[in-house]
Amino acid sequence: MVSYLPQSLSEALELLASTGAIPYGGGTDLMVEGKNDASYLFLHKIPELGVIAGDADYIRIGASCTFTRVADHPLCPGILKEAILQIAAPAIRNLGTIGGNIGNGSPKADSALIFFVTGSRLRLVSKRGERIIPIKDFYLGRRSLDLRPGELIAEVLIPKMGYDRYYYRKVGARDALAISRLSFAGIIKTQGDRIVNLATAFGAVSDVIIRREDIDAMLIGKTLAEAKTVRDNYLAAYAEAIVPIRGRVSEKYRKRVCMNLLRDFLDTMNI
Amino acid sequence: MKPETVLNADVRFTLNGKAVAWLGSPAAPLLDVLREGFGNTGVKCGCREGECGACAVILDGELVNSCMVAAGRASGAEIVTIEGYKNTPGFEILDRAFAGAGAVQCGFCTPGMILAAACILRNNPHPTTEEVRKGISGNLCRCTGYNAIVTAILAAAGEGEGKW
Ligand SMILES: Cc1cc2nc3c(=O)[nH]c(=O)nc-3n(C[C@H](O)[C@H](O)[C@H](O)COP(=O)(O)OP(=O)(O)OC[C@H]3O[C@@H](n4cnc5c(N)ncnc54)[C@H](O)[C@@H]3O)c2cc1C
Ligand code: FES
Numbered sequence: 100m101v102s103y104l105p106q107s108l109s110e111a112l113e114l115l116a117s118t119g120a121i122p123y124g125g126g127t128d129l130m131v132e133g134k135n136d137a138s139y140l141f142l143h144k145i146p147e148l149g150v151i152a153g154d155a156d157y158i159r160i161g162a163s164c165t166f167t168r169v170a171d172h173p174l175c176p177g178i179l180k181e182a183i184l185q186i187a188a189p190a191i192r193n194l195g196t197i198g199g200n201i202g203n204g205s206p207k208a209d210s211a212l213i214f215f216v217t218g219s220r221l222r223l224v225s226k227r228g229e230r231i232i233p234i235k236d237f238y239l240g241r242r243s244l245d246l247r248p249g250e251l252i253a254e255v256l257i258p259k260m261g262y263d264r265y266y267y268r269k270v271g272a273r274d275a276l277a278i279s280r281l282s283f284a285g286i287i288k289t290q291g292d293r294i295v296n297l298a299t300a301f302g303a304v305s306d307v308i309i310r311r312e313d314i315d316a317m318l319i320g321k322t323l324a325e326a327k328t329v330r331d332n333y334l335a336a337y338a339e340a341i342v343p344i345r346g347r348v349s350e351k352y353r354k355r356v357c358m359n360l361l362r363d364f365l366d367t368m369n370i
Numbered sequence: 371m372k373p374e375t376v377l378n379a380d381v382r383f384t385l386n387g388k389a390v391a392w393l394g395s396p397a398a399p400l401l402d403v404l405r406e407g408f409g410n411t412g413v414k415c416g417c418r419e420g421e422c423g424a425c426a427v428i429l430d431g432e433l434v435n436s437c438m439v440a441a442g443r444a445s446g447a448e449i450v451t452i453e454g455y456k457n458t459p460g461f462e463i464l465d466r467a468f469a470g471a472g473a474v475q476c477g478f479c480t481p482g483m484i485l486a487a488a489c490i491l492r493n494n495p496h497p498t499t500e501e502v503r504k505g506i507s508g509n510l511c512r513c514t515g516y517n518a519i520v521t522a523i524l525a526a527a528g529e530g531e532g533k534w
């Protein structure tokens with residue numbers, strides 16, 4: 100089978116539309132499938148997909164940036180670097196890309212968790228044009244993505260504001276190389292005593308990363324003291340919202356870990 | 371379409387300083403290409419899942435697991451395997467340090483371990499114990515329990531200033 104090594108984004112989109120070749124970021128998910136006769140569209144030579152830059156509102160990370168590059172880049176937020184440095188080991192992080200982590204559609208994807216909690220957006224491009232959507236809307240269900248035929252993930256747009264303090268935990272079987280059994284991220288921004296932004300996300304629990312803006316809204320706009328008074332209701336709402344899928348580790352155990360992490364996040368943030 | 375865009379059973383790259391062409395599938399794992407296509411049997415196959423690091427090689431200066439790289443991804447790249455790294459001053463130092471610390475038992479992990487060590491020291495000539503452990507965290511060793519390997523890499527760091 101023929102593979103392709105496009106040198107520009109327009110060439111890649113043309114090939115994607117006409118050949119049906121499989122987009123290949125770092126290959127660390129694709130190669131596990133071991134299809135020797137696959138037709139790949141290698142993305143690493145496309146300059147437009149390898150850029151990390153900031154504008155007024157967002158830090159923009161190109162889809163084919165590797166984990167190593169993101170972890171080394173001064174513009175990338177601390178919460179993202181912390182999560183990325185816990186992914187696998189250097190020889191995987193030197194290959195694996197942001198676009199592949201999102202494109203695999205897994206609720207275990209560790210960088211995707213950070214994009215959920217920070218309310219990041221995706222820029223999707225095709226021959227016909229581009230669209231920018233919240234990452235939450237991109238995940239439709241179990242391994243099902245809102246990626247249309249002929250479309251590539253071009254960039255992640257991470258808001259610059261809203262997460263002065265963060266909390267990240269990955270509970271895995273082993274330190275390096277373990278695909279996270281469970282992960283949690285929480286962010287908060289306060290002005291004086293008042294919570295102006297708060298968000299949480301749970302990874303590897305359900306079919307899709309769990310992000311419940313409606314529940315987090317219970318705490319936003321309140322002072323820390325006021326937030327404490329609704330803490331129990333907030334926890335109860337999450338206790339209902341978190342429905343783990345069946346997996347190797349018992350659902351009960353995973354739910355308990357989720358709730359413990361959520362409580363620890365609130366404690367740490369003085370709520 | 372520009373000719374370099376289509377990879378059809380002709381992937382050119384540099385292997386240990388020599389220009390080579392792979393005439394098989396561009397989707398084949400670089401691991402197999404290096405071992406079977408080019409006889410670089412120092413590249414070991416332990417898992418084919420990216421988990422063990424026995425197949426590690428250096429691709430454009432960075433450590434990668436060759437079972438996780440499709441041949442076409444190496445097009446135009448410079449690949450260094452243990453066969454090529456053997457002829458460097460850095461290898462001599464690491465080889466001596468590994469032998470001195472008793473860091474080689476069955477030897478299966480050793481080629482990947484040496485290349486991982488070379489990449490650690492190239493980026494950071496004076497690593498801490500913790501940094502060495504992180505740097506080799508993707509290289510599994512069933513025999514040594516890692517302490518001897520860490521000791522060897524730290525010893526090589528002391529000796530090898532400027533050689534990486
Ligand atoms: C040993 C090992 C350990 C791992 N540990 C972790 C871990 O701890 N945490 C974690 O999150 N992951 C882990 N992974 C999984 C993997 O490394 C990541 O998901 C990585 O981000 C995949 O990126 P990639 O570029 O290698 O993906 P690829 O394999 O290149 O692609 C993955 C999917 O995304 C699609 N795709 C890629 N780029 C684009 C694009 N620009 N537009 C549209 N579709 C695209 C591909 O077609 C494919 O379907 C591990 C993998 C291995 C082998
Ligand atoms: S064989 Fe490649 S990492 Fe194990």
Ligand code: FES
Pocket residue numbers: 473474475476477478479480510511512513514
């Ligand atoms: S020496 Fe045997 S696996 Fe490391």
